[in-house]
Amino acid sequence: MSAPRVTVVLFPGSNCDEDARVAVRNTIGADARLVRHDERDLENPDLVILPGGFSYGDYLRSGAMARFSPAMDSVAEFAGRGGAVLGICNGFQILCEAGLLPGAMLRNSGLRFVCKDVFLRIETKRTPFTLVLSKGEVLRIPIAHGDGNWTADAETFRGMVERDQIVFRYVTAAGDETDEANPNGSLANVAGICNLAGNVVGLMPHPERCSEEVLGNTDGAKLFRSFATALLAHRS
Amino acid sequence: MTVFVRVFLKEGVLDPQGKAINDALHRLGYGLVSDVRAGKIFRLEMETADPDAALASARKLADQLLANPVIEDFSVELAPAGVPR
Numbered sequence: 001m002s003a004p005r006v007t008v009v010l011f012p013g014s015n016c017d018e019d020a021r022v023a024v025r026n027t028i029g030a031d032a033r034l035v036r037h038d039e040r041d042l043e044n045p046d047l048v049i050l051p052g053g054f055s056y057g058d059y060l061r062s063g064a065m066a067r068f069s070p071a072m073d074s075v076a077e078f079a080g081r082g083g084a085v086l087g088i089c090n091g092f093q094i095l096c097e098a099g100l101l102p103g104a105m106l107r108n109s110g111l112r113f114v115c116k117d118v119f120l121r122i123e124t125k126r127t128p129f130t131l132v133l134s135k136g137e138v139l140r141i142p143i144a145h146g147d148g149n150w151t152a153d154a155e156t157f158r159g160m161v162e163r164d165q166i167v168f169r170y171v172t173a174a175g176d177e178t179d180e181a182n183p184n185g186s187l188a189n190v191a192g193i194c195n196l197a198g199n200v201v202g203l204m205p206h207p208e209r210c211s212e213e214v215l216g217n218t219d220g221a222k223l224f225r226s227f228a229t230a231l232l233a234h235r236s
Numbered sequence: 237m238t239v240f241v242r243v244f245l246k247e248g249v250l251d252p253q254g255k256a257i258n259d260a261l262h263r264l265g266y267g268l269v270s271d272v273r274a275g276k277i278f279r280l281e282m283e284t285a286d287p288d289a290a291l292a293s294a295r296k297l298a299d300q301l302l303a304n305p306v307i308e309d310f311s312v313e314l315a316p317a318g319v320p321r
Contacts, residue, residue, distance in 0.1 A: 060301070060302070061304055064301065064304070068301075096306075097304065102306075103306060104304050104306035104307045106245075106249065106250065106252070106307060107252050107253060108252070109250065109252050110252075111252050111253065111256055149252075151249065151306075151307060152306065153306070185250070185252075
């Protein structure tokens with residue numbers, strides 16, 4: 001079985017691209033590469049990661065400019081064919097701006113950039129990144145963002161809940177959804193969501209920053225390992 | 237021809253910046269201010285003498301890029317003649 005092929009899209013201002021590449025290489029032995037924002041060829045990936053950072057300096061709105069990159073046309077096409085896409089932090093913001101995920105980001109309710117570990121509860125197993133995890137399982141993953149206050153209008157959100165599109169919620173260490181556990185004021189403690197088909201996932205926390213023992217926490221690796229398992233099932 | 241595009245968060249969408257500014261104004265003693273919404277203004281120089289064409293183009297580009305229709309509303313307006321650059 002050949003190694004999973006992972007493409008990390010590099011935008012001007014991305015700063016977690018190398019972390020993501022190393023994380024998938026070291027956790028699932030991925031054949032991982034960076035593809036620049038001005039390329040259209042994603043090099044036949046099994047997974048596309050839109051990494052964290054500050055693409056285009058976060059000008060206008062976080063993710064607003066990156067959406068017009070040539071590479072994003074290819075990402076949209078890949079996602080439309082059912083390809084797995086993971087947007088981390090700024091990548092999540094880009095997916096929302098591109099309309100590949102519903103909702104939009106507001107400034108954190110506390111107005112501050114927040115950089116700390118948070119607890120996430122797995123809300124669904126239907127995505128490739130949560131397939132082998134348990135619903136209700138709690139992971140500790142760091143966040144680092146100023147615009148992570150995800151929101152959507154009431155009707156959109158109701159539909160998303162009905163269609164099982166909420167993937168991660170901010171919770172306490174014990175798994176309780178409280179206001180105190182929500183670091184940015186996001187609607188209903190949402191930390192990550194997926195599209196209707198479940199192949200496109202965005203989350204504000206950074207699994208690539210906690211995927212190896214040397215980093216002091218390996219909870220993030222669970223998402224990548226889950227993807228590797230999903231890929232095997234898909235290939236067989 | 238100059239067009240202004242104003243972008244604000246929709247009514248009902250929490251505006252943490254506006255709220256912080258409102259709180260600061262109250263601390264400074266400006267009791268007449270009851271609410272603040274923070275937004276953005278874009279000044280576009282358009283290569284046309286047709287105001288309808290300028291406004292139509294501004295509306296389209298505001299909807300596509302300058303505003304995010306999920307959370308923001310926008311308005312477009314021709315700048316008064318002689319507005320300084």
